Amino acid sequence: MKEISTNVLIGKNKFAKLITFPSVFILIITVVGPFAFLLYASFFDWNLTVPAPPRFAWFYNFGLVFKDLRFWNAFKNTSVLMIAGIITQSILGLIIAFLLNRNFRLKKLAITIIALPIMVTPVVLGFNWRIIYHEHFGPLNYIIRLLGGAGSSWIADPKLALFSIFLVDTWQWTPFVTLILLAGLQSIPRQVYEAADVDGATGWQTFRRVTLPLLRPMFVLVVLFRTIWIFKIFDPVYILTGGGPGIATETLSLYTYVSWVKYWRVGYTSALGIVQLIIMTIIAMIFVRKIMRRRRA
Amino acid sequence: MNRNDKKYQEFRKKERKRKINNLLQNLLLTFFVVLFAFPIYWIFIGAFKQKGEFFHYPPIFLANQFKFDNFTRALTLGGSKGVTDSLIVACIGTLLVIILALFTGYGMGRFKCGGQNLSFFVLSLLFLPPIIAVLPLFIIFKYLRIVDSYIALIWSYFLINLPFAIWLIKGFIEDLPEEIESAALVDGYSRFRAFWKVTFPLIIPGVVVSALFVFVFAWNEFLFALMFTRSNVRTLPVVLSELIGGHGIQWGELSALSLVAIIPGVLLVVFFQKYLVRGLTFGAVKG
Numbered sequence: 095m096k097e098i099s100t101n102v103l104i105g106k107n108k109f110a111k112l113i114t115f116p117s118v119f120i121l122i123i124t125v126v127g128p129f130a131f132l133l134y135a136s137f138f139d140w141n142l143t144v145p146a147p148p149r150f151a152w153f154y155n156f157g158l159v160f161k162d163l164r165f166w167n168a169f170k171n172t173s174v175l176m177i178a179g180i181i182t183q184s185i186l187g188l189i190i191a192f193l194l195n196r197n198f199r200l201k202k203l204a205i206t207i208i209a210l211p212i213m214v215t216p217v218v219l220g221f222n223w224r225i226i227y228h229e230h231f232g233p234l235n236y237i238i239r240l241l242g243g244a245g246s247s248w249i250a251d252p253k254l255a256l257f258s259i260f261l262v263d264t265w266q267w268t269p270f271v272t273l274i275l276l277a278g279l280q281s282i283p284r285q286v287y288e289a290a291d292v293d294g295a296t297g298w299q300t301f302r303r304v305t306l307p308l309l310r311p312m313f314v315l316v317v318l319f320r321t322i323w324i325f326k327i328f329d330p331v332y333i334l335t336g337g338g339p340g341i342a343t344e345t346l347s348l349y350t351y352v353s354w355v356k357y358w359r360v361g362y363t364s365a366l367g368i369v370q371l372i373i374m375t376i377i378a379m380i381f382v383r384k385i386m387r388r389r390r391a
Numbered sequence: 392m393n394r395n396d397k398k399y400q401e402f403r404k405k406e407r408k409r410k411i412n413n414l415l416q417n418l419l420l421t422f423f424v425v426l427f428a429f430p431i432y433w434i435f436i437g438a439f440k441q442k443g444e445f446f447h448y449p450p451i452f453l454a455n456q457f458k459f460d461n462f463t464r465a466l467t468l469g470g471s472k473g474v475t476d477s478l479i480v481a482c483i484g485t486l487l488v489i490i491l492a493l494f495t496g497y498g499m500g501r502f503k504c505g506g507q508n509l510s511f512f513v514l515s516l517l518f519l520p521p522i523i524a525v526l527p528l529f530i531i532f533k534y535l536r537i538v539d540s541y542i543a544l545i546w547s548y549f550l551i552n553l554p555f556a557i558w559l560i561k562g563f564i565e566d567l568p569e570e571i572e573s574a575a576l577v578d579g580y581s582r583f584r585a586f587w588k589v590t591f592p593l594i595i596p597g598v599v600v601s602a603l604f605v606f607v608f609a610w611n612e613f614l615f616a617l618m619f620t621r622s623n624v625r626t627l628p629v630v631l632s633e634l635i636g637g638h639g640i641q642w643g644e645l646s647a648l649s650l651v652a653i654i655p656g657v658l659l660v661v662f663f664q665k666y667l668v669r670g671l672t673f674g675a676v677k678g
Contacts, residue, residue, distance in 0.1 A: 107502075109582045114498030114505060117491040117553055124550050125516065128527030135527075193420040196413075204420060206664055208427050212671070213656030215611040217628040218649040221635050222434050225445070225642065233433065233450045269427060273668045277676050315675055326520035329613045333632060347522040351614075354526050367523040378518035 129371075135364035142358035155365035165366065167341055168349040171256060175345065176324045179263050180317055186264070187271030187316070188309075194272070195279040209273060211266045220333025223262050224249065227334075249335050252342040259343050262330050267323070271316050278312035279305070318381045325374060346370055434653065437646030438462070445642040461647035468641065470648050473630035476541075480626055481609040484545045488552045489602045496560030497586060501569070516554040517673060524550055525618050532619060539621040547615045552605045555673065559604070562674035563597030564590065600666045607655050627652050 136155050140148035159165050194205055211219075226234050227248035235245030248258040282305065290300045328347040331337065337344035337352065344352070350370070354363040437445070438461055439454040466474075498504040499513075528547055529538070537543045567590060575585040591598075613628040620629060631652065634645050660667060668676045 107504075110498045110502035110504040113494035114502075114509075117495040117557060118505065118509065120491065120549055121513070121516065121553060124528075124546065125524075128524060128531060131527045131530065132523070190420070190423050193416055193423070196416065198417065204424055206661055207424050209660045209664055209667060210431055210657060211427055212667065213607055213611075213653075213660050214431065215613075215628060215631075215649075215652045215656060217611075217613050217631050217635075218434065218652050219430075221631060221645060221649060222430055222437075224635070225437065226430060226433060231446050231448055231450055233429075233452070236448070236450050265427065265430065270668075270671060274672065274676055277668050312676070315672055319672060322518050326522065328522060329628075332613075333635060347520060347614075350522045351525070355618075360526070360530075363526050367526060370520055371523055374518055374520060375515070378515045381518070 132364045132367050132371075135360050136368050138361045140359075140361035142360060148361065151361070155361045156369070158362055159365050159369055164341060164344070164349060168344045168346045171343060172325060172327070172345045174256060175260055175263060175327065176321060178260050179267070179324055180320045182260075182264055183268045183271045183320060184313065184316055186268045187275050190268070190272045191275035191279055194276055205273075205276075208269050210269070212270050212273075214266065216266075216329030217333055219262060219266060220330045223258075223265075223330075224334060227258060250339060252339045255335050255339060255343045259327075259331055259334060262334065263324065263327065266330075267320065271320070274312050274316055275309060278309045282308050318377070321377055322374075322381075325370075325377070431653070431657075434646055434649050437642065438650040440643055440646070442643060459647075461643040462651075464641075465644040465647040465651075468634065468644055468648075469625065469630045470627075470644075470651070472625050473627040473648070474651060476624050477610055477627040480541060480544050480548070480624070481606050483541070484548045484552065484609045485602050485606045487545065488549065488556050488605050489598060492553060492556035492560050492601065493591075493598060496557045497564055497590070499557065500561040500564030501572075501590075513554045513557055514673070516550070517558065519550070521551065521614050525614065528615075529618055538619060539623045541624055543619045544616060544624060544626070547619055548609050548612065551612070551615075552608055555608070556601045556605050558673045559601045559670060560594070560597060562669075563594045563601075567593055600663055600670060603659050603663060604670045607659050610652075610655050 135148075137150060137152060138148040139151040139154055190208065194201065194208070198204075226232050229235060229245070229247040229250070232248075234248070238245045246254055249255050286304060286308070287300065290304050295303065326347050327345050328351070331343055331345055331348050332351075335343045337348045341349075350363060350366050353359055353366060436452070436454050439457055440451065440461075441455075444451050444455075462470075499509060505512075524547070528550075532538045532543045532547075537546075571593075572585045572589055575589045576582070580588065611628065612626075613632065616624075616626045616629045617632065620626070627648070631645065631648055634641060634648070
């Protein structure tokens with residue numbers, strides 16, 4: 095046996111490095127170069143619509159970002175989507191996961207149908223919900239009117255537009271939360287419930303003291319993944335409202351896009367990017383630690 | 392007898408309660424299933440609606456006829472270019488990503504090559520908001536004069552898909568015991584042959600799943616396609632978004648194209664549902 099393991103070790107490093115290298119090389123030139131540029135540009139007063147050459151300006155752009163009300167508006171919108179989305183999707187997801195975690199005919203079919211929204215092209219989603227939200231001819235208002243409501247202009251009303259985006263996000267991602275929580279529920283051994291039953295626990299007590307604590311790791315994943323994805327939400331917003339009406343639904347990604355494509359502010363947009371990068375790095379570090387710890391265990 | 396009767400009554404009561412409970416749960420579940428299926432049904436039905444049927448009150452919930460003229464018209468409105476370009480970008484991109492990721496995933500999974508630092512680097516790329524990469528990549532592509540080309544798009548998709556595929560394949564390799572390769576090495580196989588003849592066949596399912604995910608991500612991707620292409624390359628999401636933004640939205644044609652656009656994603660969910668959670672959580676949930 096000893097011989098085998100030394101045999102395995104021989105030439106291991108060279109071969110391993112050789113096969114690992116190509117993608118790492120590609121990733122580095124794709125990432126490191128651009129980010130060095132981003133960092134560099136963020137220190138310059140640099141605007142493509144102004145003929146003046148870029149001027150080194152220290153932290154001028156970062157100051158602008160933090161004084162920019164439109165940035166804070168985008169920050170607020172993104173945070174609202176994040177918090178409302180995570181809470182709603184966790185609760186709904188848990189309910190549906192419980193409903194699915196029983197024995198019944200057509201179980202597989204039900205799971206498949208519920209999982210469908212996850213992989214729908216985001217652009218299609220935006221377009222499709224525009225029809226559904228249509229003030230006069232959309233099915234949503236039709237159903238609301240059938241139930242006695244008046245119907246609303248979902249995406250044109252500044253007070254409702256962000257809520258409409260939240261609904262679309264919830265429609266697409268509750269299934270994802272459901273699947274994760276369902277996997278969590280299925281991994282709880284039956285004996286645990288039997289033990290709780292023997293101890294005379296009521297249904298609610300079992301849920302509160304047994305199921306929820308055992309689902310905790312899954313909830314951690316849900317929160318972190320949803321945080322990451324909502325943080326970069328772009329496509330559905332772009333198609334549904336384009337950030338409007340006004341800037342009522344502008345998210346961080348959308349504002350960065352506008353600041354680049356509409357105003358060609360290289361320096362400012364770079365600073366905006368760096369700020370988002372820092373926020374994301376902090377979130378990612380929490381997450382990476384968690385994943386790596388689990389891997390080692 | 393009396394006691395037994397009482398017990399029996401209690402049992403029946405419990406049983407009835409359980410049945411009612413079950414029925415209510417089934418009803419609630421049905422409600423949710425309809426809720427999640429409805430928008431997808433709406434795309435489907437829209438693809439077969441005639442022009443006036445979109446602007447009809449009450450809305451039309453059933454198709455009157457299954458004619459494909461929306462599809463044929465959509466193809467002439469840029470749809471065929473969109474489908475072709477999406478296929479080119481997604482297929483070539485997937486092939487390259489999978490070949491690269493297979494080797495790197497093997498190096499990282501089997502030999503711990505690069506250690507924690509490389510793992511951290513790859514994983515953190517998965518969290519990157521793509522919008523941040525748009526500006527610097529655009530300037531680099533401009534400098535290299537490859538804006539609006541297949542190369543630019545395929546290259547930029549590496550940023551999203553390569554870390555994803557590496558991480559997933561690495562996980563599949565870590566699931567395999569090392570001993571199966573040691574045995575082959577003892578038999579005089581070279582390192583590469585041991586990988587190709589022993590390990591690779593065992594992770595084929597994992598590779599296929601990774602490839603499908605990568606394909607769907609590339610197929611669905613919008614932001615990079617919007618930024619890095621103009622007229623030479625026009626993927627399906629870009630074509631769709633332009634039709635949406637255009638004057639007098641062509642709802643029928645758009646719905647038909649939308650239906651085409653969601654096919655890969657829907658197929659992935661239907662046939663590889665088992666791997667859906669694992670893929671989307673980058674292997675954190677094996678479920």
